[in-house]
Amino acid sequence: DIQMTQSPSSLSASVGDRVTITCQASQDISNYLNWYQQKPGKAPKLLIYDASNLETGVPSRFSGSGSGTDFTFTISSLQPEDIATYYCQQYDNLPSFTFGPGTKVDIK
Amino acid sequence: QVQLVESGGGVVQPGRSLRLSCAASGFTFSSYGMHWVRQAPGKGLEWVAVISYDGSNKYYADSVKGRFTISRDNSKNTLYLQMNSLRAEDTAVYYCAKSGLPWATYNWFDPWGQGTLVTVSS
Numbered sequence: 001d002i003q004m005t006q007s008p009s010s011l012s013a014s015v016g017d018r019v020t021i022t023c024q025a026s027q028d029i030s031n032y033l034n035w036y037q038q039k040p041g042k043a044p045k046l047l048i049y050d051a052s053n054l055e056t057g058v059p060s061r062f063s064g065s066g067s068g069t070d071f072t073f074t075i076s077s078l079q080p081e082d083i084a085t086y087y088c089q090q091y092d093n094l095p096s097f098t099f100g101p102g103t104k105v106d107i108k
Numbered sequence: 109q110v111q112l113v114e115s116g117g118g119v120v121q122p123g124r125s126l127r128l129s130c131a132a133s134g135f136t137f138s139s140y141g142m143h144w145v146r147q148a149p150g151k152g153l154e155w156v157a158v159i160s161y162d163g164s165n166k167y168y169a170d171s172v173k174g175r176f177t178i179s180r181d182n183s184k185n186t187l188y189l190q191m192n193s194l195r196a197e198d199t200a201v202y203y204c205a206k207s208g209l210p211w212a213t214y215n216w217f218d219p220w221g222q223g224t225l226v227t228v229s230s
Contacts, residue, residue, distance in 0.1 A: 036217075043219075043220040043222055044145075044217070045219070049215070049218075089216070089217075091215060091216070095167035095214070096167075097158070097214075099154070099155065102152045
């Protein structure tokens, strides 16, 4: 089974800061990597699909990159409404879909 | 707009059964694969099961294989999860989610329902 790791597990940044989260797969997953945002008490929401494609309606300050085993998720300018936990998810190793452990983002 | 509404959660004793439902609207339900994903209290996300758009293919996480059954009724725009032999470790919020692309089951989850809480406790 493919294992997904994320770092850091949590971070605290100031409004306007650039925030970067990394996700690593235990084997090559091409670009079959998605990113979700989950705000406290809410369902997850898709932000990025296939590593770098921004879901319709998602602000352009969110972006993703990478392929193979190493992926990056970036918030170019952190906003107060971005407080959430962010998860990566792979779908290369079908029919299993694996999530990373999550990265909790707070405002400093 | 696309809407997914789960129901059927509650408190159940270990070893008992429960059936969750997910009512879908705002899209052509019969064209999309559907998933169940769960989240234990304070924990991360765990994919549970997927069913193809026509119900012909079903896959499960190892942790629920043989105990849970995913199904769908395309005439009622409803997804189900039959959960048998429930264990304490099945306690979680259960979300239904739509596959991101029509006809193709294996991609992303978009959108998600609001979730329904299942608590397994004596």
